Amino acid sequence: MLSIKDLHAGIDEKDILKGINLDIKAGEVHAIMGPNGSGKSTLASAIAGKEEYEVSKGDIELEGESILEMDPEERAHNGVFLSFQYPVEIPGVSVTNFIKTAINQTRKAKGLEDMPAGEMLKKIREKAELLEMDRKFLSRSLNVGFSGGEKKRNEIFQMAMLEPKLAILDETDSGLDIDALRIVANGVNKLKSKDNAVLVITHYQRLLEYIVPDYVHVLMDGKIVRSGGKELALELEEKGYDWLKEEVGA
Amino acid sequence: MSLKDKLVSNHIVLQESIDADSPIYDIRNEAIKTFEAEGFPTKKLENWKYTSLNSILKEDYGIFPSKEAALDFKDVKQYFLNDVDTYKIVFVDGVFSSYLSDTTHDGIDVCTMGAALTKPKYKQVIDVYFNKIAKGDAMDSLNTAFAKEGAYIYIPKGKVAEKPIQIVHFSTGENDVMMLQPRNLIIAEENSEVQIIERHQSLTDKKVLTNSVTEIYADKRALVDYYKIQNDKLEASLIDTTEIEQHKESIVSVHTFSLGGNITRNNLNFYQKGEFMDSILKGVTIIEGKQHVDHNTLVHHITPNCESHQDYKGIFADKSVGVFNGKVVVEKEAQKTNAYQSNNNILLDDTATINSKPQLEIFADDVRCSHGCTIGQLDESALFYLQSRGIGEKEGRALLMYAFANTVLSSVKIPQLKERITKLIAKKIGVNIGFEV
Ligand SMILES: Nc1ncnc2c1ncn2[C@@H]1O[C@H](COP(=O)(O)OP(=O)(O)OP(=O)(O)O)[C@@H](O)[C@H]1O
Numbered sequence: 282m283l284s285i286k287d288l289h290a291g292i293d294e295k296d297i298l299k300g301i302n303l304d305i306k307a308g309e310v311h312a313i314m315g316p317n318g319s320g321k322s323t324l325a326s327a328i329a330g331k332e333e334y335e336v337s338k339g340d341i342e343l344e345g346e347s348i349l350e351m352d353p354e355e356r357a358h359n360g361v362f363l364s365f366q367y368p369v370e371i372p373g374v375s376v377t378n379f380i381k382t383a384i385n386q387t388r389k390a391k392g393l394e395d396m397p398a399g400e401m402l403k404k405i406r407e408k409a410e411l412l413e414m415d416r417k418f419l420s421r422s423l424n425v426g427f428s429g430g431e432k433k434r435n436e437i438f439q440m441a442m443l444e445p446k447l448a449i450l451d452e453t454d455s456g457l458d459i460d461a462l463r464i465v466a467n468g469v470n471k472l473k474s475k476d477n478a479v480l481v482i483t484h485y486q487r488l489l490e491y492i493v494p495d496y497v498h499v500l501m502d503g504k505i506v507r508s509g510g511k512e513l514a515l516e517l518e519e520k521g522y523d524w525l526k527e528e529v530g531a
Numbered sequence: 532m533s534l535k536d537k538l539v540s541n542h543i544v545l546q547e548s549i550d551a552d553s554p555i556y557d558i559r560n561e562a563i564k565t566f567e568a569e570g571f572p573t574k575k576l577e578n579w580k581y582t583s584l585n586s587i588l589k590e591d592y593g594i595f596p597s598k599e600a601a602l603d604f605k606d607v608k609q610y611f612l613n614d615v616d617t618y619k620i621v622f623v624d625g626v627f628s629s630y631l632s633d634t635t636h637d638g639i640d641v642c643t644m645g646a647a648l649t650k651p652k653y654k655q656v657i658d659v660y661f662n663k664i665a666k667g668d669a670m671d672s673l674n675t676a677f678a679k680e681g682a683y684i685y686i687p688k689g690k691v692a693e694k695p696i697q698i699v700h701f702s703t704g705e706n707d708v709m710m711l712q713p714r715n716l717i718i719a720e721e722n723s724e725v726q727i728i729e730r731h732q733s734l735t736d737k738k739v740l741t742n743s744v745t746e747i748y749a750d751k752r753a754l755v756d757y758y759k760i761q762n763d764k765l766e767a768s769l770i771d772t773t774e775i776e777q778h779k780e781s782i783v784s785v786h787t788f789s790l791g792g793n794i795t796r797n798n799l800n801f802y803q804k805g806e807f808m809d810s811i812l813k814g815v816t817i818i819e820g821k822q823h824v825d826h827n828t829l830v831h832h833i834t835p836n837c838e839s840h841q842d843y844k845g846i847f848a849d850k851s852v853g854v855f856n857g858k859v860v861v862e863k864e865a866q867k868t869n870a871y872q873s874n875n876n877i878l879l880d881d882t883a884t885i886n887s888k889p890q891l892e893i894f895a896d897d898v899r900c901s902h903g904c905t906i907g908q909l910d911e912s913a914l915f916y917l918q919s920r921g922i923g924e925k926e927g928r929a930l931l932m933y934a935f936a937n938t939v940l941s942s943v944k945i946p947q948l949k950e951r952i953t954k955l956i957a958k959k960i961g962v963n964i965g966f967e968v
């Protein structure tokens with residue numbers, strides 16, 4: 282599904298990602314952990330196509346094709362979804378209008394007609410229910426005045442609506458209370474299939490108890506320094522990152 | 532001959548056409564004297580620092596239409612709000628068109644100033660209200676000197692205008708280049724309600740200069756909503772002065788949508804004379820090319836316990852120029868005033884300009900006044916967020932611009948009008964992504 286090869290990326294001459302290799306197959310769940318500032322969100326943004334991050338070397342392939350030259354919206358049309366660590370507030374655009382526009386723009390890119398209003402409404406209702414979202418959020422301005430947890434839940438609602446092939450969840454667990462974490466994780470799991478993949482970025486083992494990863498990677502200073510199974514997350518939770526830093530000589 | 536000289540000499544002709552006993556005769560004479568003394572405003576005046584009229588005063592404007600132009604409704608239908616039942620007061624080259632209009636005297640008066648200024652039955656009202664709020668600066672005075680036609684709306688005590696009222700001024704080009712000076716008077720008595728939509732529309736590529744003055748008198752607990760659609764041709768310039776006097780517990784809102792035209796200057800002045808009132812001033816400006824839109828506002832808080840809310844947004848492309856000069860005066864007696872003012876602008880190109888100047892003059896001590904002005908570009912991180920959801924860059928930018936303007940649209944109370952403006956804005960921005968209002 283996703284294949285990242287020796288990816289180097291940065292901003293204004295500053296290297297942030299320093300040779301990332303990552304292979305994610307359909308049906309898999311991968312987790313990335315790592316200290317603050319190690320480049321996790323940068324990696325997520327680079328996959329989603331944020332222009333700010335200049336790729337100086339390497340490649341990102343989605344289903345065998347390089348996506349580096351694609352605009353963010355084209356990547357989205359091809360099935361990439363990023364749940365933002367810090368969702369952006371957009372006053373004046375309601376959640377409903379936003380998601381409708383997103384869906385219809387994606388359909389248009391695929392040569393499809395707009396989704397019929399009735400079908401759209403039904404789908405919105407269904408997914409809002411799945412995430413136990415209060416209906417009144419749907420008519421509010423996008424993320425404006427939403428609590429941290431509400432923003433994250435709204436991100437996963439959008440994911441549920443867009444049904445991506447590759448979902449990248451950047452610290453979706455931060456800000457969620459215990460019940461919300463379960464609801465959101467449950468939502469993600471419901472959407473999981475053998476045809477799609479999830480990349481979870483998190484600091485905490487807790488989320489991974491719900492969304493169980495096949496692989497866990499540790500990102501430090503722009504490089505994946507260790508990969509393992511889900512037990513690696515437990516080990517990190519217990520011991521922190523220092524021992525790893527020593528081991529890899531970072 | 533300069534335009535000023537031409538106006539002054541034409542004034543004599545105008546005065547000869549009316550009865551010297553009519554009350555308007557003296558008012559007009561006084562007014563032309565003021566204009567003659569002051570002349571057209573220049574950039575030397577503090578209030579006109581960023582707007583020069585020079586380029587539009589050179590034309591040899593016709594002052595009176597030489598021939599009557601007939602318009603077919605189907606040709607101008609698009610300039611009306613059609614999907615809602617309304618009263619209409621329509622002028623073609625400054626002349627009232629009874630054919631295009633839909634007026635009434637049933638409980639309320641929705642008719643022409645021409646009738647009100649000349650018929651004895653209106654004399655009392657004219658005596659009390661005409662030219663009482665207008666400040667009497669040069670452009671005001673010039674309009675008063677030539678005051679002849681415009682909309683006259685009188686909503687008596689306790690009456691509600693059941694339908695919105697559309698005031699539309701067309702210029703056809705039949706009479707070569709024209710200078711139009713419509714004069715509107717709106718009187719909303721105690722506990723009355725009225726909604727008005729005003730539009731100046733040129734149908735020609737010839738130059739048009741409109742110097743319009745509207746006086747609005749809102750008595751106790753009156754509710755007046757006034758909407759101005761300024762989406763005219765590139766050859767049409769507008770100087771639009773609106774003077775509003777408010778009394779106890781009245782609420783008056785003026786929304787100005789400036790989406791096109793050559794030079795547009797808005798003078799919007801509120802005078803608060805009573806307690807517990809609210810004055811609402813909102814505007815959306817979206818212009819490009821070399822267009823110029825100037826908002827000059829004044830809210831004069833004279834009495835205690837009142838509010839004013841100003842929210843102006845502008846999006847400027849190419850070499851367009853925006854001016855916002857918002858003045859709030861809070862007199863010593865006007866304790867517990869809440870006055871808010873915000874002016875937010877987006878410059879899409881380096882070559883576009885906005886001059887934003889808030890002026891607060893506060894003489895009372897127990898007041899809440901806030902003002903904020905921002906000038907920026909579109910938020911790139913918001914754009915990335917939209918794109919990452921599959922929304923194309925162009926549509927994303929449009930959506931952000933729409934969103935930016937949306938806070939102003941949200942207070943438009945006529946749904947059909949709101950939809951219309953949304954569509955105008957979408958068209959202006961160059962995309963239609965099918966969002967709802
Ligand atoms: N736009 C930017 N301008 C300057 N520096 C940046 C920018 N974006 C990221 N960086 C820097 O790159 C490094 C990696 O940032 P990134 O946000 O990817 O970290 P992270 O691993 O997601 O951290 P966290 O766990 O705190 O979310 C940091 O040192 C950060 O300051």
Ligand SMILES: [Mg+2]
Pocket residue numbers: 321322323366451452
């Ligand atoms: Mg991060």
